[in-house]
Amino acid sequence: MPALRFPRTSPARASLPRTQRRATLRRSFDLLSSFRFEQSDPARFYGHLARDTAELLDSLRADAGYSLEDSAGGLRDGVDSPSSNPLSALREATILDIGGGPGYFAEEFERRGARYISVEPDVGEMAAAGIEVAASVRGSGMDLPFRSGAFDLVYSSNVAEHVPEPWRMGEEMLRVTAPGGLTVLSYTVWLGPFGGHETGLWPHYVGGEYARDRYARVHGHPPKNVFGTSLFNVSCAAGLRWVREVAERGEAEVVRCFPRYHPGWAWWLTRVPGLREFGVSNLVIVLRRL
Numbered sequence: 001m002p003a004l005r006f007p008r009t010s011p012a013r014a015s016l017p018r019t020q021r022r023a024t025l026r027r028s029f030d031l032l033s034s035f036r037f038e039q040s041d042p043a044r045f046y047g048h049l050a051r052d053t054a055e056l057l058d059s060l061r062a063d064a065g066y067s068l069e070d071s072a073g074g075l076r077d078g079v080d081s082p083s084s085n086p087l088s089a090l091r092e093a094t095i096l097d098i099g100g101g102p103g104y105f106a107e108e109f110e111r112r113g114a115r116y117i118s119v120e121p122d123v124g125e126m127a128a129a130g131i132e133v134a135a136s137v138r139g140s141g142m143d144l145p146f147r148s149g150a151f152d153l154v155y156s157s158n159v160a161e162h163v164p165e166p167w168r169m170g171e172e173m174l175r176v177t178a179p180g181g182l183t184v185l186s187y188t189v190w191l192g193p194f195g196g197h198e199t200g201l202w203p204h205y206v207g208g209e210y211a212r213d214r215y216a217r218v219h220g221h222p223p224k225n226v227f228g229t230s231l232f233n234v235s236c237a238a239g240l241r242w243v244r245e246v247a248e249r250g251e252a253e254v255v256r257c258f259p260r261y262h263p264g265w266a267w268w269l270t271r272v273p274g275l276r277e278f279g280v281s282n283l284v285i286v287l288r289r290l
Contacts (some may be wrong), residue, residue, distance in 0.1 A: 016255070018063050019060050019064060021267070023262065025266040027263070031261050039224075041166070051108055051158070054112060057095075057191055058090050059227040060255075061155075064255065064288065065091070066089055088112040090109065090112045091113035091114065092113060092115065093114050094114075094115045096154045097109075097119070097156070098156035098159055098175075099118075099119070100158060106136075111215055119145075121141070122209065135143035139229060141159060141163060142163060142169045144175070144176050146176045147176070149177065149178045149289075151176055152177075152178055153181055153283070154183050154184070155173075155184035155186070159187065161187050161231060162235055163230060166238075166239075167273070169185075174251060178289065180288065180289060182286060184256070184286050186283065187239070189234065189280050195223075196208075196211045196231075198215070199214065199225075203215070236270070236276045237276075240257060243287070252289055253288040256286050257270050258270055259280040
C-alpha cells in the first residue's frame with residue numbers, strides 16, 4: 001500500500017483563525033478534567049461537551065464565511081427564539097446531529113437559533129436521561145432517512161468509533177449535506193489514551209478483547225462500550241485516507257483535519273504519521289460539500 005499523504009486543504013480556509021484561537025490550553029485542560037464524569041455524572045460531562053461542540057461548529061461556520069443568507073432552510077418555519085444569539089454563525093442553519101444522545105446538544109444549538117434535528121439509534125439514551133428532543137429521528141447513521149442535500153451542516157461527535165462501517169456513515173453525512181455546506185466528523189482514535197473509553201487508559205493497548213474482559217472481571221459487568229460490538233478500532237490514518245478519497249472524487253473540499261481537544265499550537269500532530277495515532281486522541285474532519 002502506498003504511503004498515506006496528508007489531504008490537501010483549501011488554502012483559503014486552512015488557517016481557521018477563529019476556531020484555532022478558541023483552542024486554548026485552558027480549554028484542553030477543562031475538557032480533559034470533565035472526562036472522569038462521563039459515567040458517574042453524565043449531565044455534567046455531556047453538558048460541557050455539548051457547549052464545546054456548539055462553540056466549535058459556530059467557529060467553523062464563521063471561519064468558512066457563512067451568513068444567514070447561506071442557510072438552506074425549509075425544514076421548519078424560522079421563528080426567532082428570545083434566547084437565540086443573533087451573532088451566532090449557526091443562527092437559522094439547518095443542522096443534523098448523528099447520535100445526538102440525551103438531548104444536551106439540542107439545547108445548545110437551539111440556544112444559538114439553529115434548526116436542529118438529531119438521528120439517534122438508541123432511544124434508551126434519551127429515555128434514561130428523561131429528556132425529550134422534539135426533532136429527533138430514530139435511525140442509523142449508516143443509512144440516513146433524509147433526502148440528499150437537506151442540511152447546511154451535518155456533524156457527528158464520538159460516534160464513528162461505535163459503528164462497524166464508519167466511512168459508510170461519512171458518505172451518508174456528505175450525501176445529506178447541501179452543496180456548499182459543512183460536514184464535520186469527529187471521532188476517538190483507537191490508539192489514543194481514550195480509545196478504550198471506560199475500560200481505562202492502558203488496557204486497550206494490550207488488545208480490545210483484553211480490555212473488555214478485564215473490565216468485566218473488575219466491575220462484575222461488561223462495559224457499556226463492548227469491543228467488537230459497539231466499539232471499534234478506528235485509526236487516524238483511516239480517516240485521512242477516506243478524506244483523500246472523497247476529495248479525489250471531487251465530492252468535497254478538505255477544509256481542515258485537526259485534533260479536537262488539543263490547543264491550536266499542537267494541531268501539527270495530525271501531520272506526523274505514527275505519532276498522530278497516539279497523540280491526536282480525537283480527530284476532527286471538516287469537509288465542504290461541492
